[in-house]
Amino acid sequence: MAFTPYTGKGMTFTADLHSLTGLDEVRIDDAGKPLAEQLDKTHAQSTDYESVADEMGPKGDQKAIVVVRCKDSTVGVADTQLHHLTLGAEIVIAFATSATSNDDKYDHATMRLQKRVTTCTHDGLATVEGTFEALTLGTWGKVT
Amino acid sequence: MAYTPYTGKSVGALLKVNSAVMPGWKKIVIEETAAPLPARLNDTEAADSAYTTMADPMGAKGTPKTTITIDGLASKPSFNDAGGPFNLAVDTAYAVLFQKATGVDKFAITPVLKRRPRVQALGKLSEYTLTLELDAAETWSAN
Numbered sequence: 001m002a003f004t005p006y007t008g009k010g011m012t013f014t015a016d017l018h019s020l021t022g023l024d025e026v027r028i029d030d031a032g033k034p035l036a037e038q039l040d041k042t043h044a045q046s047t048d049y050e051s052v053a054d055e056m057g058p059k060g061d062q063k064a065i066v067v068v069r070c071k072d073s074t075v076g077v078a079d080t081q082l083h084h085l086t087l088g089a090e091i092v093i094a095f096a097t098s099a100t101s102n103d104d105k106y107d108h109a110t111m112r113l114q115k116r117v118t119t120c121t122h123d124g125l126a127t128v129e130g131t132f133e134a135l136t137l138g139t140w141g142k143v144t
Numbered sequence: 145m146a147y148t149p150y151t152g153k154s155v156g157a158l159l160k161v162n163s164a165v166m167p168g169w170k171k172i173v174i175e176e177t178a179a180p181l182p183a184r185l186n187d188t189e190a191a192d193s194a195y196t197t198m199a200d201p202m203g204a205k206g207t208p209k210t211t212i213t214i215d216g217l218a219s220k221p222s223f224n225d226a227g228g229p230f231n232l233a234v235d236t237a238y239a240v241l242f243q244k245a246t247g248v249d250k251f252a253i254t255p256v257l258k259r260r261p262r263v264q265a266l267g268k269l270s271e272y273t274l275t276l277e278l279d280a281a282e283t284w285s286a287n
Contacts, residue, residue, distance in 0.1 A: 033195065060184075061184045061197055072244075083249045083251075083284035084249075084284060086283070087176055087177075087178035087208055087281045088178035088179055088208065088281070112178065112181065113178065114177065114178045114180075114181070115175070115176065115177045115178065116174075116175075116176045117173065117174070117175045117176075118172075118173070118174040118175075118176075118251075119171065119172070119173045119174075120157060120171070120172050120242070120244060121170060121171045122157065122169060122170050122171070122216075124156075124157065124245075126244060133181055134181075135181060135184060
């Protein structure tokens, strides 16, 4: 019986313009800056509590984390392109929930591949999970 | 009867440590981590109406890291093989070659053997785990 690669369920994910094969799961986590802290500056003579913005500002920055997991087979040619990305380099990613117009699409131009975990078993199955990070947010839009 | 070593299910994937095929390997996990993102420092002044940040002039902390974990079963003759992978010196670098299948990606690196625990069973096979590490990134290449 000919080998049929696992191809996911209609989602598409491109990294550095290459479509990933065997797409199984995508997790996107966009986080904004922490809210500005308010410090208490109430004096003894005050009749009510007063506060002032923390001059040091919030801690941290915006952060986007995208985790993509692909299933693969070591016996087939459905070789995932995640293995051909350079760790730490900025790349362009795009994720679409389907090819249908008006469905959601997520784009980010400067994500860094921070982590790549490859798991292979002797029975020919493989899973590759890539974690991308950036200090800016991506944008959601419609598939065009 | 001639001794036949346990070799796992043969599907074309190839794993070599120190130029020798790993006997009875069941699973390999290759974890590659890039250097951390550069930190951003808060640059907000009292007169600023919005919060601002700047890149940390010290740059990113740390270096890339690769960790390889190999799980499997091996027979007593394999463990007792003086030239085999279970008698390699810890804290020494050895070449590791992993090829997913003929004609597809392969990963070649020379990490340092850090751990080699083994569960000794009463039967003919014992479980083993080898852990190798390197403070560097390697690239996957087409076979």
